[in-house]
Amino acid sequence: MSHYKTMISQHSAEHLFQGPIAEEYQMLALICPSAAEMSRRVGSFVGEWTPPYPVEQLQVLEIGCGTGVTTTCLLAGREDIFIESVDNAPAMLAQARQNLAEALAAERLRLVENDALSHLLTLPDASVDIVASAYSLHNFLHGYRQRVLEQIWRVLKPGGLFVNGDRYAIDDAAEHLKNTQQEVGGYFRVFNELNRPDLLEQWIVHLFSDESEEHIMRLRPALETMTAIGFQNVKLHFRDGVNALVGAVKP
Ligand SMILES: C[S@@+](CC[C@H](N)C(=O)[O-])C[C@H]1O[C@@H](n2cnc3c(N)ncnc32)[C@H](O)[C@@H]1O
Incomplete structure (x- = not known):
């Protein structure tokens, strides 16, 4: 019975972004300055990508847009895209609607409130040119992430691109632990200075979730999983601590 419950939970979407951590999501820029840089990298990567087939407007699916930090970079990266x-977090999407109002009005963007897997399951095979994401997949439970990756592969057109700028744990456990301890020190410094013990608690709790056995997304196994699903040219394009840019194509 407990095994059955574990199997179910491993494949479920979670709601980790609610309350102060979502309402004051801009704090991430203080505790993880690399995140904003990664969003720009995802935007540039998509901007510089040449599809291997003729297409007038690229259909992009973004997984976990949050408040729209990476969406803004994707929109800035190239004109010929519809995103x-x-x-699945109403508090994040409420901010995205404001931050991305111009693109919404220009009909360059559509926001969908749903969990990633449920939404992917509604999309036809080979209907998307690019799937892009930043700092979302590491939040997923292993079984759920596996199914999301399989669905990303299914909805991509042959030749389509998957790019993910995310928190990929360092494969060397000792090095990863050292990195996490430094991160925790940074959280204390930032939130003590702001006198925000409430946010410190929330982000530490969130980090425990990211680091837990059911969630942790280590780089090497993550790349192997993508290859096993059928992605080609699975590559690490950039790495700064746990922040990594991974790209792959559907053959
Ligand atoms: C750390 S934030 C990153 C937001 C944004 N991509 C960025 O670069 O700032 C992760 C986002 O993924 C969303 N998320 C987490 N699990 C999800 C799921 N199962 N389905 C859809 N969105 C999810 C959260 O609500 C949150 O907005």
């Missing part, structure tokens, strides 16, 4: 961004 559908999915997120």
Whole structure:
């Protein structure tokens, strides 16, 4: 019975972004300055990508748009895209609607409130040119992430691109632990200075979730999983601590 419950939970979406951590999500820029840099990298990567087939407007699916930090970079990266961004946190999407009002009005973007897997399951095979994401997949439970990756592969057109700028744990456990301890020190410094013990608690609790056995997304196994699903050219393009840019194509 407990095994059955574990199997179910491993494949479920979670709601980790609510309350102060979502309402004051801009704090991430203080505790993880690399995140904003990674969003720019995801935007540039998509901007510089040449599809291997003729296409007038690229259909992009963004997984976990949050408040729209990476969406903004994707929109800035190239003109010839239409983005559908999915997120399951109403508090994050409320900010995205404001931050991305111009693109919404220009009909360059559609926001979808749903969990990533449920939304992917509604999309036809080979209907998307690019799937892009930043700092969302590491939040997923292993079984759920596996199914999301399989669905990303299914919805991509042959030749389509998957790019993910995310928190990929360092494969060397000792090095990863050292990195995490430094991160925790940074959280204390930032939130003590702001006198925000409430946010310190929330972000530490969140980090425990990211680091837990059911969630932790280590780089090497993550790349192997993508290859096993059928992605080609699975590559690490950039790494700064746990922040990594991974790209792959569907053959
Ligand atoms: C750390 S934030 C990153 C937001 C944004 N991509 C960025 O670069 O700032 C992760 C986002 O993924 C969303 N998320 C987490 N699990 C999800 C799921 N199962 N389905 C859809 N969105 C999810 C959260 O609500 C949150 O907005």
